[in-house]
Amino acid sequence: MVRSDIIRGHLDSIILRLISEKDRYGYEISQEISLRTNNRFQIKEATLYAVFQRLEKKEIIEAYYGDVSHGGKRKYYRITSLGKAYLNELVNEWSEVKEIIDLFMEGLE
């Protein structure tokens, strides 16, 4: 299980990526992250909803209410065009971050 303070700062990217594939709701995203990472990383509920608030405020995502199929009322999020541009930036930033940190981590494995 990876420490969350090491993933810190990349949550926007992860969540945005999932929403960019298709509209999703919170609980679904949390499940999907656990699934895709094989439980090597799990996002905490409080964190997830804090990210939503932040991204919605910046108009990177927008919300609408969906079905009440299993349990509580689902709140879906879709990515805006601003959000798509932002995600693109984040992807580029990630390659640069990898390069930079690798500069220091290489030769030690």
Place this chain on the structure above:
Amino acid sequence: MVRSDIIRGHLDSIILRLISEKDRYGYEISQEISLRTNNRFQIKEATLYAVFQRLEKKEIIEAYYGDVSHGGKRKYYRITSLGKAYLNELVNEWSEVKEIIDLFMEGLE
């Protein structure tokens, strides 16, 4: 220039790596980071000295005073054996983090 909140959490790794090469003092580390990253990343002074305090408290590094060659009195840091083990963990953690984030970022470049 990479945002610092995206490097956040990796500063211990970067700094420890530099100290593990040879004993170093703060100002030197700050210069070395700028140099190696070609100014794509610069550590802020306040942050650097905060990292030192944290790592010293955990007995991952230890300090001693050195020359007063150019300007202020230099405070050198060396890595402890505990620190070497810790750095090793951090290196492994970094490969895992890369894998995990890449899971989400791939197919978008």
Place this chain on the structure above:
DNA sequence: AACATTACTCTGTCTGTCAAAGTAATTTAT
């Protein structure tokens, strides 16, 4: 003498993450 550079320290602030506790609806087990 004045200024730039080297070198470290401290205080207060901001932001992201999270634990904990709560609300509410639906499904499953007894």
Place this chain on the structure above:
DNA sequence: ATAAATTACTTTGACAGACAGAGTAATGTT
């Protein structure tokens, strides 16, 4: 039928890491 589990979202308060800004002090340059 009803208790328990699961699905689903929200809010509050706390904590840790990063940083701006201001300060101290010695040496080197003009």
